Amino acid sequence: MPVIATASLSKRYPRVTALDELTVEVGSGVTGLVGANGAGKSTLLKILLGLIAPTAGSAIVLGHDVVTGGEAVRALVGYMPEHDCLPPDVSATEFAVHLAQMSGLPATAARERAADVLRHVGLDEARYRPMGGYSTGMKQRVKLAQALVHDPKLVLLDEPTNGLDPAGRDEMLTLVRRIGTEFGIPVLITSHLLGELEHVCDHIVILDGGRLLRSESKAALTGETGVLAVEVRDLSGRDRLAAALERAGARARPDGPLILVEITGEETFDLVRDAVADLGLGLVRIEPHRHRLEEVFSV
Amino acid sequence: MSDQQFGPQQRAGVIHDIGYRNYDGPRLGRFSIWQALVVSSLRHAYGLGRSGKSKVMPILLLAVMVVPVAIIVGIETALKFDKPPLTPVQYISFLQAVIALYLASQAPQLFSCDLRYRSIVLYLARPLRRTDYALAKLTALVFALMILIGLPLVILYAGALLAKFDFTDMSKEFLSGIVAALLLSILLAAIGGLISAATPRRGFAVAAIIAVLIVSFTAVVTTTAILNPEAGDPGTSARYANLGSPFTLVEVLQSFILRGGGAWKPTTSQGLVFAGVYVLLVAVCVWGVNARYAKVARG
Structure with missing residues (x-):
């Protein structure tokens, strides 16, 4: 069963069509969602999380319809937004523990998972300091950690390499690759740079102006x-x-x-x-x- | 997988990476998550789990509320007064500026910050619905205000019993005080919540809350004084002027509900008008907060 399956999914706003009759399937491993700014990537992620309703068509995530089962989907999915979303006066540990609880983990389990996940993203020493003093690279790691803290069955990563220097970018992509392979969690990662997804993805979905341009395994695209x-x-x-x-x-x-x-x-x-x-x-x-x-x- | 990690090849390594562990424990439902959010927000309203700096204001204001009653209790037990110098309802009215300051400092903390740092997105991507989120924050603010207003009342009541004042009278007054405190907490939380949720800028919310509370109270006092130049039982229009400020509105409503405790007793029709305005105000504010988050969720 595919992790994500959409059928003729459309989202129209009064003036723009953000998604146009999108039919696509996403399986396990790492899937890249590529498109220029405004191609409909973020809109698609929001629909998949059940945060906005599609105008037409349907989307099934992990076996749940996103319109009727948004709550069930959100309990099983980890989401890393594109923009900054960390309060500066809280430490990474406290923040991750809190968000684990917000995903339904009991307090003790939340604490354990938060420590575990912060170690996996490589945030060891700094995690007790307030996040206001973090570098962009560290902030991205916390954002990734909060998406993993409740052991999701799928993670949606919106431009995780945004604002990172080349070294930080490579580290982040290695981490994404590990999530898809070693951790065994299917990943949907968006980017407007095709090149950077080349090395981490098993499958690439390309959007252009809200329409599906290509959906193929990477081997086919770069064969x-x-x-x-x-x-x-x-x-x-x-x-x-x-x-x-x-x-x-x-x-x-x-x-x-x-x-x-x-x-x-x-x-x-x-x-x-x-x-x-x-x-x-x-x-x-x-x-x-x-x-x-x-x-x-x-x- | 962990078996391999500790195999002979790995043993030579310095770092023992136990690998990613899945979480198989319980996942709590929406109500438990809601409770966890209320508790953490309530802690945050007193600066617990936040930086040292953010504890200063709430703890200081709580001290300002509690210390005077402690002194009153000390004096009334030592000097053996015939009756207590101050009723609980009067105490609330005396220290309303402190209550207003607390609301102005902490309501934006609970509402504006998640909007300003956009961590609201991380909540919305989790099982809680936006209405749950809004109600959890409002409930936490009601509890926080109840602690602020109720704690001195409890001390006042305990002191009155120690000073061996009439038990029935004191209990009745304490009850009036608690009812007034609860009504006031709910109304102030709703108003403060609406103002804070409307703007991501914390300073603006602080100023707006202080302005609304002080301006409305001053307006009520001035209008009452003009309509009712001689002290005594106020006329009908002067009575209705009390609708204009949360503090006076609650004071009148409380004396209507418990038939006493306020400066004057409203008639049944007046009381019903006050009750109606109260319910309407709270409903409009809660609806406003919810509508605001609906907009945030779409954006």
């Missing part, structure tokens, strides 16, 4: 293309190699610093090796060419 990418030392070498490969009967074309060679069989690899050796070029890399997620938008 091998039957093309070999070759890079050699300098650009004149690139052109000479391309010419040599053409002469030898291979289909090759330059692409930036790379040469893309169509793989016709095992002999293509030998052909490239020999051509590079004959020309005496410095070989930088030779690898199967993959689709990049960015290309999805350009098709």
Whole structure:
């Protein structure tokens, strides 16, 4: 059974259509929800939490209809909002304990879970200090911790890497990956950057203007293309190699610093090796060419 | 999974990560969550579980309420008065500025902060409905005011019994005081809650609450003085002027309900008008708070 299933889900406001006939399924593992600002990502999350009612269509989350069973859905789902949502004069521990209780955990269990989860997100020493003094990275970790504190059966993460520096971004994405694999909790993560989801997601859903553009496994989106990418030392070498490969009967074309060679069989690899050796070029890399997620938008 | 963690390969490691643990314990229902929110909000209303700075104001105001009665009790037992120098209802009326200050300092704490720091989103993403949230906050504020107003009354009552005043009279006066305190707490919580929920800016809410309470009380006192220049039993219009401020409204209503305790006794029709206005005011404020959170939930 899919974790999330929507059928012709629409949300119309007087002037804009935020979601238009969206039919999509989300399973276990990490699913990326990608789209530009205003593509309907946050609206979709709010509908999935039962906070706003769809204009038409239906959505089932963990077996509950979001319109009639919003309360049951919210008890089982963890939600990390995009914006800041932490009171500054409370410590992370107290805040996490309180929110665990707000999800229905008894006081002692709440305390235990809060300590556990804060350790998992890597917030050890600072957790007794008021959150007003936290860095953006630490705040994001607390926000993630509060979404996990009641051991949800699904977490919805709205732009968790927002405002983080590259190192913090990598750490956050590693954490998201661990939630989906090691913790075994299905994750729906939104981002407007396709590239950053490339490494953590098993499945990608792409929204554009409230409509479903693509919903595919990452393997399909970034799979091998039957093309070999070759890079050699300098650009004149690139052109000479391309010419040599053409002469030898291979289909090759330059692409930036790379040469893309169509793989016709095992002999293509030998052909490239020999051509590079004959020309005496410095070989930088030779690898199967993959689709990049960015290309999805350009098709 | 934990078996693997302590296998021979892991034993050499320094850090023992016991891995993510699922929570299989009980999950409480909406009412228990509501109770937990009331308790934590009540604690917060006296600065418990918050920074040291936020304890100063509520504890100071509670002291201002309690210390004078302690002194009165001391004097009346030592000097053996014939009758107590002050009735509970009079005491509430004397210290209404302190009560107003408490409301102005703590109502925004309970309502505005979650809006300002947007932690309200985290509550709404949990099983509690927005109405539950609003009612929990209002209930906590009623209890907080009851402690503030009721504690000195209890001390006054205990002192009166120690000084061996007439038990029946004292109990009757104490009861009037408690009824007045309860009516006042409910009305003030509703008004303070509405003003604080309307704005995420705490300072604005503080100023607005003080303004509403002081302006309305001053207006009532002035109008009464103009309509009723000679002291004594006030005329009909002067009586209805008491509708204008929460403090005077509650005082009259209390003496209507218990047939005594106030400065004058309202007739049945006057009493019913006061009761009607009271109920209407509370209902409108509670409805307003709820409507405000409905807007927050959509946004």
